[in-house]
Amino acid sequence: MNARDILDYLGIIPLLPLAGAVILLLAGRRIGEPRAGWLATGMMALAFLGSVVALFALLSLPADGRLQVNQVFTWIPAGTFSVGMGTQADPLSVTWLLLVTGVGLCIHLYSIAYMHGDPLFSRFFAYLNLFAASMLILVVADNLLMTFLGWEGVGLCSYLLISFWYRRNDAATAGKKAFVTNRVGDVGFLLAMFLIIATYGTLEYTAMAPAAEIISAGTATAIALLLMVGAMGKSAQLPLHLWLTDAMEGPTPVSALIHAATMVTAGVFLMCRAYPFLEVSHDASVVIMWIGAITALLAGTVAVVQPDIKRALAYSTISQLGYMFLAIGVGGYEAAVFMVLCHAFYKGCLFLGAGSVIHGNGDNQDMRIMGRYRKFLPVTAFAMVIAWLAIAGIPPFAGFWAKDEILVEAYAHGDYGVWIVGTVAALLTAVYMTRLIFLTFFGNARYEAADAAPAVPVVSGGSDEGDPADADGHDGDEDPFEDHPTVVFGEPPRPSRLHGHRPHESPVLMLVPILVLAGLSAVGGLLNLPFGKLDFLHQFLEPVFEGAKGVKATTAQKLTAEGLSVLMALIGVSIALLVYRRGLRSPDRDPLVDRLRPVSTLTGNAYYWDAGVTRFVGGPGERGASWLNRVFDARIIDGAVNGTAWLFQWAGRAASRVQDGYVRRYALGILLGTVAVLGFVLLWAGR
């Protein structure tokens, strides 16, 4: 079998986890814990193996011939339009395959331990496998519609996994919000596909490059921007980012897999596929670049003051995704993909590490009551410190190479505006990550002080109705925070839930994936070193972006941009160290928040965008819809129907009064009728 034949079977890779999901959905409970977890993990391992085989098959082909499209069957034939199910093996899809299956495998493994004892253990793995299958379909697809199939599939799984603990009202609400927000983006995706159908008829990716040459620039801009709307939903870019932080309601491995490492990068993948349109449309590129830059900056300012470890990481993810779109906007597609990979390593590690911390901390996510946990969770601390250095942009860790390549591209491209914004965001990244690491692992230990603090009843934030908790006579020793793990900005510090115990390190099964990802965040830069022929990823991906007008940065430009960003990273780390080196004097005193008031109030509440949208939808939006229902539909439209019926009834009753049996009235009627008919006939005839 030669390499091309092997690549024709790329479709098998998504089918493996799909099979796992089907088995687990049908017979999961019988398979039980932990076998269900191992089955799902095994499927991921096989898929990873398949991806590695695909990589080698692809590498055995000459560099500019690495494209193998295989139409498996016709999916939707309608009139002159037809779209198939097929696979496209090229460096881009194989890179994503390796990413999804590799990081996915780590996170599956981690979940076996993390979800231990959960009554819905097997269902969790069914969803996880279904997610992986959808994500892989999204990636291997040879056309936009099939990518959309995977796109919506990951949306479904994201919904199911965010609201996995459905007994919690907040979790169920967050899942719904994620799906609905993503649907807003999906409208853009759909309209882009319609526009393509209307202009050149086929949704295949291989047709994009020739089409972009032919269609008008305006159409190319429209297609690119509509696809970007879809990407904004999935990849949580401003202003559609507001679902991602709520998505933290899901189990932490889910946050790591879906809401940090893989699914949120689907938008980047889509824009990479659609690069021919960006190449011909300068306008679309500029818009995308600025969306990315502004998202990177604003999300960074929000992350800086969050008290919740997962929420801080979520805003960090939004910010990092912003960098990727910035890269795409300036034409640095390879740089964006490099960033996707590195981000998956270090953010995966950070989320899994955060999961380990939360796990060892009695399910408490409040960083203000942590501190000095390196003593209790040394392995987690070690791994997260590496990931911290990576994301903060300290050389030689992975994040440095990835972020700097983007900033160099922006600088060399002459887009100084976004370059400055990106560099400032790099400073913020260093600040919030250092803060997170020091609040958690260094400084003073605060969990004992918090243990003594009295419990404060919680006020549910953001949920759209009263919580029906306790109505079913739940156990007596009710923890008021059990149903609200998320710590919102402005909330007083949570009481510790350790109940006198010490925080503890997680089992080996959880630590191994964390360490693997930490290792990758340390050396991930080797994939693409900016020296001579060492930029392997760049060389690998270059044929995909054939015809992209990339700018080759001069050494002076590289040094300027890189030097400045390293400087920014060091300044950021220093600022945070100055403030948080010793931890917090008291859990309710966060110096950065206190000193920066009222700015910190604004950024801590994410500029009130989320709250504003929630208030609008729940207020005027719901009132308007309710008016449509109660007044317009029931009274006006149906009122007209019933009114007409009533009119006929009334007329009928009035008419029936005439039929009262009095002969003289009948006679009169007959007489009048005859006269009328006679008169009519006479007049008619007389004409």
Next chain:
Amino acid sequence: MGFPLLLAIIVTPLVGAVVVALLPAARTEVAKALGYAFTGATAGLCGYLLWHFQAGDRGFQFVYDQPWIPGLGVRFTLGVDGISLFMVVVTGLLFPLGLLASEKYITHRVKAYVAWFLLLETAIMGIFLTLDLIAFFVFWELLLVPMYFLILGWGSARRKYAATKFFIYTGLGSAFLLASTLVLGFLHQADTGVLTFDFRTLADWNGLSGSAEVLLFVGFMAAFAIKAPLFPFHTWLPDVHTEAPTAGSVVLAGVIIKMGAYGFVRFSFELFPQASVDLAPILLVLAVVGIIYGAVVAAMQTDLKRVIAYSSVAHMGFVILGIFSLTVIGIDGAVFTMVSHPLTTGALFLLVGMIYERLHTREIGEMGGMWNVAPVLTGLFIAAMFAGIGLPGFSGFVGEFLSLAGAFLYDRPFAIVAALGVIFAAVYMLWPFKRAFAGRASGAVVRMKDLDLREIVVVVPLLALSLFLGLYPKPVLDRIEPAADRAVRNFERKTDYRSPEESRDRRDTERRVEREQRRAEAREGEK
């Protein structure tokens, strides 16, 4: 002429209805068994029809033609094409499932229930199969009778109001239909000297004046728009759905409301092509309003069944949108939605019925936490819900996508506004779902039982079929296509309308892109 298959499909349930009606009232079991036997036999005939239907044929197949009332030129003409085929098959599928779903729910006067149910099937089959306008009208009216008695006899609290509303409202539409049919027949007679109501003869005749055509189109539209139901003629639907027994709702949402859309494609398009082309924008506006409006109002309902009822208004908006896009792709999508919607909405109505049997309420506020106690019910509800939302992979998406694409080709603003319905669909389903299923179980929900095997057997085939058609719609689309194509060609032949699918600009770009693509692939291949 061979075996009159189509006649058999209409007559089998009729015979069943008569036989069951003649049974002694006490023989409940026999009535049920006969019900299954006759609906099953009809389903079998439909399967045979599906198997032997010629996919590439543009015309009518299995045509059966007998004089009925010679004096009036009325004939009993039956025929099936790609548009009616699947409506017949879906009807054949839904009726046995409907009976199975009624097993527990219907406990009194079972015999009468089964008899009316069988008569209903006859009426529906007749509507989809007949090609004579008078016979069509007869079946159209016949439908009202069993439906009226089913709602009245086995409905909920306000069943009398609902049954009367249904009868009078849709009956009012029928009056316009009859008048227009007669006028059309007599005008044809005046012109050619032949009195006939044969649909194909009338479609070939083009002696109508412009204004007469518009008036007659509006007359037919009155009947079809109410039945469809097109905004603003939709208010009977939620009322009837809430009061009707589960099986009635399934059949109502599944096939009865498709009759309006079917009428437009089958009759209005062919009989009044010019008026259809001219008035299409008006219908498109109503369709778009229906999509958004139905979705918004659905989100506001507190009764789970009303949510689904209003969602049907939105879904039928997509059907009308696709039909009046006057494109092959749009009509394909609309007819496909007519096939897919019964599966997804049918499943949802069945599940809501099962919840009602357990909790004796459909108020979302009185539910909550069902996920804890009934995982199988919840799992199936999630599948049905996402199928209804139009998630790709389920059949609903294929129809919606094609309808929207057709509308986009016809005139972009319609599709852009209608596409927003995709967002609202998620809102109106997920919001009630969250309130009804998530959270902690309380009250009556705590003691709720999960689905038993019979109930699973009722719902799963519908969802499985929806999934299959979502992933492999080709067999269905291949059969719809020739008929949809015939409808569009009919416009191009009789009017100066030209399908945007065939515009030369678009064809040119397509060909150039294809050529470039092939050249690029060849280059890759050489390497």
